[in-house]
Amino acid sequence: MHSMESQTQKALTGQRLRSLAFAYLAKREFSKAQLRLKLLEKDADAVEVDTLLDELSDQNYQSDERMAGMVVRSNLRQGRGPQRIRQQLKKHQIDAELASGDLAEVDWFAEALATKVKKYGTEVATDPKLKAKQIRFLQYRGYSMDVIFRVIQFDEHV
Incomplete structure (x- = not known):
């Protein structure tokens, strides 16, 4: 036995x-x-x-490049910005350079705006507390401060 x-x-x-x-x-x-x-x-x-x-x-059955592209697309669908996506790549032990082409093609302002509008609507916040809340939300999602400030001040009616 x-x-x-x-x-x-x-x-x-x-x-x-x-x-x-x-x-x-x-x-x-x-x-x-x-x-x-x-x-x-x-x-x-x-x-x-x-x-x-x-x-x-x-033989291309396994590809870190393909995996990197998948991580980028998946995170974009979830409204995540470049910093969060790089974190996810690191978590999956993928070299961020493999995703640099995919990341460079993204209009981060448009992505951040869509994420903000989905959560808070198109209204431009005037209340400082609401502005701060939107900034924290977009920071957590992984967007850079310059993009965040452009997004929270963006008024499509102007």
Whole structure:
């Protein structure tokens, strides 16, 4: 019984490792670092995991560039600004440089304005407390102060 137990405890290797990696990637996109961690949690051999990840990356089954684009688009849909998106990239262990092209294409003023309008409407706040609340909200969302001040003062009726 003891020898059978040690057989089931042996490291995840070869085709089983490859199948598990594909199963993870079939469900959703992973950064290389995230996928490495998930496979190592399953008792896989680190050298074999690294070799497999290089192969998956070379064959474009796994792509940090694709993952970076997905993180940017997902966060934009949630009304997040560039600082929050960079935080998310760091959380997913993705080099922010991989998303720099996607981030450069975004009109941050328009995104911040849409986020503000969705929460507070088009009215320009005159009450200092409401202005401060809007500023904090947009800061938390990850927008820069210059964009925030332009947004809270923007009046579409002028």
